Amino acid sequence: MAAGVPTVWMGMLRALDAEPHRWELSELDRLIVGGAAVPRSMFEGFDRHGLTVVQAWGMTETAPLGAVCRLPSRLDEAERDEQYGFRARQGVASPFVDIRARDDNGEMIAWDDAAMGELEVRGPWVAAGYHGGRGADSFTAEGSFKTGDVVRIDPHGCVWICDRSKDLVKSGGEWISSVDLENHLMSHPAVAQAAVIAVPDERWGERPLAVVSLQTGYGASADELRQHLAKEFAKWQLPDRFEFVEAIPCTATGKFKRSELRNLFTQPERNPT
Numbered sequence: 061m062a063a064g065v066p067t068v069w070m071g072m073l074r075a076l077d078a079e080p081h082r083w084e085l086s087e088l089d090r091l092i093v094g095g096a097a098v099p100r101s102m103f104e105g106f107d108r109h110g111l112t113v114v115q116a117w118g119m120t121e122t123a124p125l126g127a128v129c130r131l132p133s134r135l136d137e138a139e140r141d142e143q144y145g146f147r148a149r150q151g152v153a154s155p156f157v158d159i160r161a162r163d164d165n166g167e168m169i170a171w172d173d174a175a176m177g178e179l180e181v182r183g184p185w186v187a188a189g190y191h192g193g194r195g196a197d198s199f200t201a202e203g204s205f206k207t208g209d210v211v212r213i214d215p216h217g218c219v220w221i222c223d224r225s226k227d228l229v230k231s232g233g234e235w236i237s238s239v240d241l242e243n244h245l246m247s248h249p250a251v252a253q254a255a256v257i258a259v260p261d262e263r264w265g266e267r268p269l270a271v272v273s274l275q276t277g278y279g280a281s282a283d284e285l286r287q288h289l290a291k292e293f294a295k296w297q298l299p300d301r302f303e304f305v306e307a308i309p310c311t312a313t314g315k316f317k318r319s320e321l322r323n324l325f326t327q328p329e330r331n332p333t
Contacts, residue, residue: 062088063093064092065313065314067315073105076109090113091106091114093114097150099148114129115147121186121187121207122183122186126154129147152218160180163176171214177210181205182204182205188205189203210222227318232265233265236268238258241270242256251275254308257322267299268297269302270303273307274304282302286299
């Protein structure tokens with residue numbers, strides 16, 4: 061077993077695809093991937109090499125594991141699309157970890173896989189406060205940690221993270237999930253990495269902007285990528301702008317530096333692509 065964030069495994073997958081017979085993989089069984097949402101293309105890619113990607117969710121405050129997604133036996137004979145759809149979820153809570161989610165009005169959401177709310181977690185190894193009492197608004201009165209992740213929860217308790225609350229794009233009063241857009245962009249064969257950020261818009265408040273890094277030797281235009289997204293998303297959800305970069309800046313742990321992208325691409329003098 062090996063573990064890492066998606067950006068690490070994307071690089072590994074590109075290496076395997078380029079030289080599929082170079083490495084001996086018989087002793088490697090599964091890859092635990094967390095830190096950001098895993099795109100379907102990664103599941104499919106490692107399946108081709110006989111390696112199983114298992115998505116897990118956690119945070120520093122959950123020390124670090126909070127949920128794991130394994131395909132349940134009820135889906136053993138399901139169509140591949142349904143199986144991949146389930147594997148892309150963040151999973152069910154680990155033993156002894158309690159989960160719930162609240163909507164904008166502070167009400168608990170139903171576990172119907174439709175209602176959305178901010179995920180709260182509590183458990184023996186989940187932080188109940190920060191040193192010195194700082195960040196008290198991140199915890200409820202009974203010690204549950206407010207994660208900042210906006211989720212849906214299905215009737216079996218399996219979590220689907222729609223976005224980080226700070227990364228949702230609020231356009232004309234409607235929410236657009238940057239995670240969903242990113243995952244579908246990365247299913248395009250020419251796309252190596254994709255990050256979607258909210259940029260100010262005079263009419264709609266915010267609009268999505270897609271920052272894309274292409275695979276070596278591949279090409280794709282903004283119109284081509286927009287058409288790719290249009291197969292799954294409504295027209296009003298599609299990014300107005302696409303910016304192409306050599307590589308998307310990442311943190312030391314391999315997560316996209318969205319703050320740096322916002323600083324770079326929200327400057328008024330830039331022209332939309």
